[in-house]
Amino acid sequence: MESIELLINRKKVKVEVDSNTPLLWVLRDHLSLVGTKYGCGIAQCGACTVWIDGEPMRSCVLPVSAVGKSAVTTIEGLNEKAEHPVQVAWDELDVPQCGYCQAGQIMTAAALLKKNPKPSHDDIVAGMSENICRCGTYHRIHNAVKRASEIASASNSSKKK
Amino acid sequence: MKTTRRSFIQKTALLSGVFSLGFDWFDSKANSGIIEQMNPVLDANRFNAFLSIENTGKVILYSPNPEIGQGIKTAFPIVVAEELDVDWKQVEVRQANLDTQLFERQLTGGSGALKHSWERLRKAGATARQMLLQAAAQQWGVDASSCKTSKGFVIGPNKGQKLAYGALVDAASKLAVPTEVTYKSRADYQLIGSFVKGVDNYKVLTGKPQYGLDTQKSGMVVAQIVRPPAFGSTLVSFDAAEVKKMPGIIDVVSFKNKVAVVGKSTWEVMQARKKLVCSYSDTSNLESDSTHQKWFDEGMKTDKAKVERKDGDFHAAIAKAAKVIEATYECPFLSHTPMEPMNFFADVKPGSVLLAGPTQVPQSAQKAVATLLGVPENTVQVELTKMGGGFGRRLNNDYALEAAELSSIIKMPVKVMWTREDDMTGGIYRPAVRYHFKAGLNEKGEMIAYYLRGVGLNAGNSTRQDNFPVGAIDHVLIESFNYNSAITTGPWRAPITNFLASAEQSFLDEVAVAAGKDPIQMRLDWLQKVKTNPVGKITYEPDRFIEVIKQVAEKAKWGKKGANVHQGFSVYFSHLSYVAQVAEAKIVDGEAKVTHVTAVTDCGEVINRSGAENQVIGGIIDGYGHAMFSKLSFDKGVPQQKNFDTYKLIRGNEIPTVEAHFVNNGIAPTGLGEPALPPTGGAVANALFAANKKRLYRQPFAGPDNANL
Ligand code: FES
Ligand code: FES
Numbered sequence: 001m002e003s004i005e006l007l008i009n010r011k012k013v014k015v016e017v018d019s020n021t022p023l024l025w026v027l028r029d030h031l032s033l034v035g036t037k038y039g040c041g042i043a044q045c046g047a048c049t050v051w052i053d054g055e056p057m058r059s060c061v062l063p064v065s066a067v068g069k070s071a072v073t074t075i076e077g078l079n080e081k082a083e084h085p086v087q088v089a090w091d092e093l094d095v096p097q098c099g100y101c102q103a104g105q106i107m108t109a110a111a112l113l114k115k116n117p118k119p120s121h122d123d124i125v126a127g128m129s130e131n132i133c134r135c136g137t138y139h140r141i142h143n144a145v146k147r148a149s150e151i152a153s154a155s156n157s158s159k160k161k
Numbered sequence: 162m163k164t165t166r167r168s169f170i171q172k173t174a175l176l177s178g179v180f181s182l183g184f185d186w187f188d189s190k191a192n193s194g195i196i197e198q199m200n201p202v203l204d205a206n207r208f209n210a211f212l213s214i215e216n217t218g219k220v221i222l223y224s225p226n227p228e229i230g231q232g233i234k235t236a237f238p239i240v241v242a243e244e245l246d247v248d249w250k251q252v253e254v255r256q257a258n259l260d261t262q263l264f265e266r267q268l269t270g271g272s273g274a275l276k277h278s279w280e281r282l283r284k285a286g287a288t289a290r291q292m293l294l295q296a297a298a299q300q301w302g303v304d305a306s307s308c309k310t311s312k313g314f315v316i317g318p319n320k321g322q323k324l325a326y327g328a329l330v331d332a333a334s335k336l337a338v339p340t341e342v343t344y345k346s347r348a349d350y351q352l353i354g355s356f357v358k359g360v361d362n363y364k365v366l367t368g369k370p371q372y373g374l375d376t377q378k379s380g381m382v383v384a385q386i387v388r389p390p391a392f393g394s395t396l397v398s399f400d401a402a403e404v405k406k407m408p409g410i411i412d413v414v415s416f417k418n419k420v421a422v423v424g425k426s427t428w429e430v431m432q433a434r435k436k437l438v439c440s441y442s443d444t445s446n447l448e449s450d451s452t453h454q455k456w457f458d459e460g461m462k463t464d465k466a467k468v469e470r471k472d473g474d475f476h477a478a479i480a481k482a483a484k485v486i487e488a489t490y491e492c493p494f495l496s497h498t499p500m501e502p503m504n505f506f507a508d509v510k511p512g513s514v515l516l517a518g519p520t521q522v523p524q525s526a527q528k529a530v531a532t533l534l535g536v537p538e539n540t541v542q543v544e545l546t547k548m549g550g551g552f553g554r555r556l557n558n559d560y561a562l563e564a565a566e567l568s569s570i571i572k573m574p575v576k577v578m579w580t581r582e583d584d585m586t587g588g589i590y591r592p593a594v595r596y597h598f599k600a601g602l603n604e605k606g607e608m609i610a611y612y613l614r615g616v617g618l619n620a621g622n623s624t625r626q627d628n629f630p631v632g633a634i635d636h637v638l639i640e641s642f643n644y645n646s647a648i649t650t651g652p653w654r655a656p657i658t659n660f661l662a663s664a665e666q667s668f669l670d671e672v673a674v675a676a677g678k679d680p681i682q683m684r685l686d687w688l689q690k691v692k693t694n695p696v697g698k699i700t701y702e703p704d705r706f707i708e709v710i711k712q713v714a715e716k717a718k719w720g721k722k723g724a725n726v727h728q729g730f731s732v733y734f735s736h737l738s739y740v741a742q743v744a745e746a747k748i749v750d751g752e753a754k755v756t757h758v759t760a761v762t763d764c765g766e767v768i769n770r771s772g773a774e775n776q777v778i779g780g781i782i783d784g785y786g787h788a789m790f791s792k793l794s795f796d797k798g799v800p801q802q803k804n805f806d807t808y809k810l811i812r813g814n815e816i817p818t819v820e821a822h823f824v825n826n827g828i829a830p831t832g833l834g835e836p837a838l839p840p841t842g843g844a845v846a847n848a849l850f851a852a853n854k855k856r857l858y859r860q861p862f863a864g865p866d867n868a869n870l
Pocket of ligand 2: 096098099101102132133134136137230500549550
């Protein structure tokens with residue numbers, strides 16, 4: 001057991017855990033942040049995707065000790081009011097079926113758009129293909145990423161005015 | 162017992178300022194006075210929805226059916242809100258827990274929910290609307306027929322007469338419940354058939370706890386269970402000394418060939434269970450893939466197969482046929498792999514049991530747990546959680562029973578979680594099946610004789626003997642043979658038809674080629690025959706079949722897409738819905754690849770355009786992905802694929818584009834969670850054949866078994 005300090009969703013937290021514990025289980029079991037999902041535990045499905053300093057990572061295989069001072073962002077920290085362009089687009093296109101994979105999809109999509117604000121269709125398909133959706137919502141996911149990029153660019157240009 | 166409609170409707174003003182209607186119809190037939198007594202079958206199908214309107218105008222609808230991603234929690238309220246004539250923004254939907262007094266048929270399975278509840282839901286909304294309208298008319302002293310409703314208001318004939326439903330709640334709740342209600346006409350629908358977003362979207366998008374695996378209760382411990390790795394083996398002994406020394410471990414207990422590791426946190430339990438030493442009974446004679454092949458071979462030859470249907474004289478007809486076509490098709494076992502693995506919470510205390518978790522059949526969980534523990538059913542409470550998919554897996558309550566049994570042993574509230582490996586190797590699979598088809602054609606190329614034998618492993622009757630093209634063919638013989646395997650199986654999205662349709666629709670394509678006919682025209686000719694002169698009993702409506710076929714031919718531009726687009730056709734009737742598909746393949750880098758699927762579905766009235774598209778497109782991707790890629794194989798009883806690294810699910814870069822069209826003919830709605838899946842495998846195989854002239858007989862199509870075909 002170790003006492004570990006983390007920066008999660010802009011808040012400092014302290015947990016007493018074995019330092020090998022994957023971040024996923026620290027979030028879910030110790031911090032009651034259950035929006036990040038377990039799907040496979042071996043970095044295959046993407047359900048557990050969170051950001052480490054803005055980079056999407058598989059929290060199921062990331063030991064909490066490796067997080068260090070990096071800022072962790074989970075689905076709960078993306079935008080509580082669901083106003084992030086990706087969340088808005090996801091709702092507008094009604095992407096979720098069972099919804100279980102969607103936290104991981106959204107965190108992946110939002111990170112993709114930060115790097116590449118105007119992705120082509122091929123960029124979107126390639127960027128999202130590491131995340132499994134058993135319900136088969138892939139088409140709407142692809143369309144929603146495109147829509148989110150439009151929403152984001154519209155709000156950016158209105159901000160500039 | 163003589164029943165009248167009035168006795169089915171209870172009206173209660175529970176709290177002042179709240180108008181609640183409990184609707185309790187056991188069958189729509191009850192309204193025509195046909196049902197004289199409640200027989201057990203009808204009783205089991207009874208439904209009781211609950212609707213309340215607060216004086217703020219807020220409408221609360223309790224959704225009784227478990228939500229697995231099929232969209233029922235959105236679709237049901239749409240129907241009520243439409244007939245009630247309220248603004249969708251006024252409606253709040255809540256998930257009801259299991260309540261056998263209040264609700265019936267609280268289950269999700271067989272694509273049956275809407276079909277079952279359509280009339281009742283409409284009546285619920287229309288009755289409340291009529292009472293609100295009546296209350297306003299009385300207040301204004303006008304005739305109710307001169308009033309109308311609009312988006313949560315009653316509007317009277319005179320200027321300024323407009324009252325919100327919320328203001329009428331008290332008065333309406335004191336009125337007698339009307340015996341006759343009128344429904345909106347289809348032309349006036351505002352919500353039904355529109356694009357309505359999922360009611361849980363906000364929670365999903367912000368990561369709110371709602372799934373079974375998110376359950377946290379005070380004093381709760383977590384557990385994982387080590388089950389025998391091979392189907393057919395038993396636990397002989399185990400040594401948990403090292404496990405117990407691991408940090409965070411509370412207890413290790415064994416029951417029914419299983420060893421449960423109980424601890425404080427998921428990760429600690431996952432680590433500790435690795436130290437468990439188990440010895441199991443001898444596995445050398447357990448089932449492997451080669452065993453299954455041997456059984457299939459034997460099953461195809463046995464004279465003990467069960468005759469499921471016989472029209473005319475198949476053997477005599479085939480002997481006289483001018484041409485005979487035969488083919489054999491086979492599919493492997495499949496895991497359901499919902500994204501949320503199995504899990505359940507149980508707290509067994511003296512006198513009360515609390516269960517919470519993802520189940521498609523909460524009532525049978527309640528019953529089974531009561532029986533297991535020897536306690537009265539009414540002491541077992543079940544909280545329903547949203548489900549991260551089900552696909553049929555959660556029709557089996559093995560994991561809920563395990564949790565209850567474990568809690569009763571350790572006397573603690575416990576959440577049992579299955580890892581992905583536990584989930585994939587823990588059973589209740591889609592059964593492996595082999596089919597053999599034979600068709601006899603006369604000189605004119607007409608199919609006069611049709612034979613099918615299905616050999617399944619724990620599949621029961623692996624045929625659907627009354628389905629089309631049966632009814633169009635004079636001489637038919639359909640047989641099934643089942644092997645009892647140690648590998649546990651159960652319903653998997655569109656049970657049996659998920660592969661039967663694929664095999665059958667591929668075979669009929671071969672028949673069309675052999676007969677020199679267009680595959681679509683061949684079906685249409687058969688359906689004409691069924692209309693005028695059906696052979697034996699049929700369970701489908703030929704006109705609805707014809708319509709989806711004609712529409713898909715038109716939408717997909719059948720035969721008109723040019724030499725580089727290779728099309729494959731398929732059509733199937735299941736869960737009372739009709740789905741026709743045309744898949745398109747292209748040669749990309751020398752390989753045939755499916756690029757597009759067009760589907761036309763007749764599921765009657767489309768309730769939610771968004772949800773309906775999701776189900777059809779999702780069903781097609783599911784059908785395509787599993788047909789192409791997925792397989793669970795066995796060696797001495799042990800599943801060989803344990804996680805997504807070796808068990809392949811379709812990914813976003815492997816999907817064809819999909820177009821989903823609906824006939825939307827206004828007929829009472831039928832199932833949609835499953836029917837789009839069965840035709841997909843056939844359409845895909847036929848398109849690939851059109852592209853590269855290779856027939857696909859074995860799923861997964863992209864697997865090594867098809868490399869040399
Ligand atoms: S749970 Fe981490 S990738 Fe699947
Ligand atoms: S929405 Fe169900 S797994 Fe993606």
